[in-house]
Amino acid sequence: MALESNNGGEVGADNSLQSICYKRGSLRLLDQRKLPLETVYLDIKDATDGWQAIRDMVVRGAPAIAIAAALALAAEVYNSDPFNGTPNDAASFIAEKLDYLVSSRPTAVNLGDAAIKLKEIVSGAAAISSEAKSVFQAYIEAAEAMLEDDVASNKAIGSYGANYICDQQKSLQKFSVLTHCNTGSLATAGYGTALGVIRALHSAGVLERAYCTETRPFNQGSRLTAYELVHEKIPSTLIADSAAAALMKFGRVNAVVVGADRVAANGDTANKIGTYSLALCAMHHKIPFFVAAPLTSIDLYLSSGEEIVIEERSPKELLNSRGGLGEQVAASGIAVWNPAFDVTPAHLISGIITEKGVITKAVGSESFNIKEFVQKTEGARA
Numbered sequence: 122m123a124l125e126s127n128n129g130g131e132v133g134a135d136n137s138l139q140s141i142c143y144k145r146g147s148l149r150l151l152d153q154r155k156l157p158l159e160t161v162y163l164d165i166k167d168a169t170d171g172w173q174a175i176r177d178m179v180v181r182g183a184p185a186i187a188i189a190a191a192l193a194l195a196a197e198v199y200n201s202d203p204f205n206g207t208p209n210d211a212a213s214f215i216a217e218k219l220d221y222l223v224s225s226r227p228t229a230v231n232l233g234d235a236a237i238k239l240k241e242i243v244s245g246a247a248a249i250s251s252e253a254k255s256v257f258q259a260y261i262e263a264a265e266a267m268l269e270d271d272v273a274s275n276k277a278i279g280s281y282g283a284n285y286i287c288d289q290q291k292s293l294q295k296f297s298v299l300t301h302c303n304t305g306s307l308a309t310a311g312y313g314t315a316l317g318v319i320r321a322l323h324s325a326g327v328l329e330r331a332y333c334t335e336t337r338p339f340n341q342g343s344r345l346t347a348y349e350l351v352h353e354k355i356p357s358t359l360i361a362d363s364a365a366a367a368l369m370k371f372g373r374v375n376a377v378v379v380g381a382d383r384v385a386a387n388g389d390t391a392n393k394i395g396t397y398s399l400a401l402c403a404m405h406h407k408i409p410f411f412v413a414a415p416l417t418s419i420d421l422y423l424s425s426g427e428e429i430v431i432e433e434r435s436p437k438e439l440l441n442s443r444g445g446l447g448e449q450v451a452a453s454g455i456a457v458w459n460p461a462f463d464v465t466p467a468h469l470i471s472g473i474i475t476e477k478g479v480i481t482k483a484v485g486s487e488s489f490n491i492k493e494f495v496q497k498t499e500g501a502r503a
Contacts (some may be wrong), residue, residue, distance in 0.1 A: 138349060140185055140307045141192065143268060145261065146199040148192045150180045153307055154446065157348040165189070167197035168218045175225040175232075178339065180307020183382045183418055184271050187231035190222040191239060191264035193420030199261055204253045210252035212243040215260055228391060228432045228462055229479035230383040230420045239263055265444060271310035274415045275317045277476035282413050284488035285472065285479045286376055287327055296375035298322065299365065302336045302393035304380035304413065310407040310487060315413040316349060318474060323355045327480040331357040334365060336393060339434075341446035345399065362395055369406040377403045378474070379493030381414035388416075388428025388480070388489030394460055398470035409471040416475050421492055434459045 142149040142162065149162040154177070163179060165171050171193025174180055180189045194215065204211055219236040226232060239260060246259035262272040262423060290296045298319055302308075305316030313320065322328040331350055336342035343359055350357035368374055377399055383391040389411050390396070422431060436457035437445035451457075468487035473480040477498040482489050 125391065126146075138352060138396065139311065140180060140182075141189055141268065141310055143192050143265075145265070146196060148189075148196045150174055150189055151307070152179045153181060153220075153345060154178060154273050154444075156307075165193045165196060166200070168194045168222055172222055172225045177221070182380070183229040183231040183414060184275075184309040184314070186226055186229050187235040187306070187417070188264075188267050188271055188310050190225070191234055191235055191267055191379045193422070194222065195264040196216050197262045198257045203255070206253055208247040208250040208253050208256045211256040212240075212247040215243045215256070224270035226432065227430060228382050231415070231417045234417050234420075235267060243257060255356055268310050271415070272312055274476040275309050275312035275314060278314050278413050278415065278474055279321035281476070281478055282315075282378065282474040283321035283325055283327075285474065286318070286322065286378075286409075286411070290327075290375055292457045293375065295327055297330040297332060297373055298328065299332040299334070299368070299374045299377045299399070300346065300370050301334045301342065301377075301379045301396055301399055303341040303349070305346060305349040307345050307349060308380065313349075314378045314415065314474075315411075316346065316403065318378050318411075318413050319355065320353065323353075328372075329355070332368060333357060333359055334362045334399075335359060336395065336482060337362055338438040338446075341393065347365045362398075365399055366402045369402055369408055374403075374408055375408075376498045377408060377410045379411070379414055381412050381473075382427055382462055383423075384412065384414060384419045384473065384491070384493050385423040385426050385429060386419075386421045387425050387428070388470055388473060388482070388491060390467075390470060391426065391431065391462045391472075392465065394463050397463040397469075400465045404469050404479045410465075410469060411472050411474055412465075412470055413474040416477060416495065416498075419475075419491055419495070420497065427464065429462075429464055431464070432461045434461045 140151045148165040155161050181232050242263045243260050246256045262329050305313035312481045320333050333342045333346040347359050381390045400410050439457050440451045442450050482495045
């Protein structure tokens with residue numbers, strides 16, 4: 122992977138930072154491990170580069186991971202030598218590469234969901250094509266469409282979430298929101314999910330302040346969310362993960378909005394480690410707790426969070442500073458437990474903000490009927 126440095130992160134038309142820079146045949150990913158002190162883009166030439174970038178957290182955030190994986194393979198396919206094989210051979214080649222990419226971060230449902238949909242597209246293309254290049258062309262176009270669709274989806278999430286929270290907080294002229302990890306332009310193709318809601322609230326003039334946790338051990342909050350908030354001139358304050366309960370006790374938080382890596386059919390949500398703790402604190406202080414995520418983050422095949430596989434990260438992230446990239450700070454010989462995610466049960470969640478609206482629970486229910494919501498939105502679209 123070739124390195125390219127510049128003086129500042131690339132920005133999109135809406136002034137948001139761009140973690141994914143793509144034009145046909147070329148993919149560059151912002152190396153988020155180096156933020157906020159350095160801005161370095163990596164050239165991603167093929168699926169192997171993409172797998173490594175995802176695994177090493179060059180790119181992170183469930184939506185961005187899926188798009189980066191799809192585009193890494195699109196770049197490989199576009200630049201590869203002529204393919205000697207049938208359309209079915211081409212479809213099999215793509216399917217194998219997608220399976221490989223999914224293995225890089227298995228908890229993020231968007232990646233697996235994208236692979237399934239892309240496989241269906243290339244399979245359909247193979248059935249009607251007379252040559253392999255038509256299958257590759259269909260794949261490239263489908264991967265590129267994912268990039269465009271994600272930005273539109275995020276803006277819809279921001280709009281639905283801001284309107285819903287404003288309605289809940291209508292007794293206040295302005296209010297403050299706490300978020301965890303990074304769910305903005307750096308975690309998506311642009312705009313963001315939970316941070317997109319915060320951006321929409323700020324644009325509406327009702328956001329008093331955004332609070333972000335540092336999000337240890339990889340510090341996505343202090344390195345990335347704080348970076349985005351400062352870049353976009355949103356009034357914001359960084360807090361230690363362990364300060365969230367005290368902040369709530371002092372009445373300085375009116376709502377909590379987080380993202381999601383995987384949501385089960387009942388609403389149980391896997392997200393960055395520490396999310397569950399925030400949800401418990403929010404419930405104790407009677408503060409609404411929202412999950413903001415696209416429908417692609419919902420896994421209707423899982424009945425509850427008990428079925429979600431939780432990835433464990435390297436012990437070095439705790440043993441060394443800078444999320445494992447710096448010097449050793451912990452005692453040699455100590456055992457480490459370092460899950461990347463935890464699961465917040467549905468009964469602690471006030472609503473799930475999607476690009477199709479806000480999913481709420483029926484009166485008296487402790488879980489969500491997400492399948493019914495999805496069926497209704499699909500019926501409306503039809």
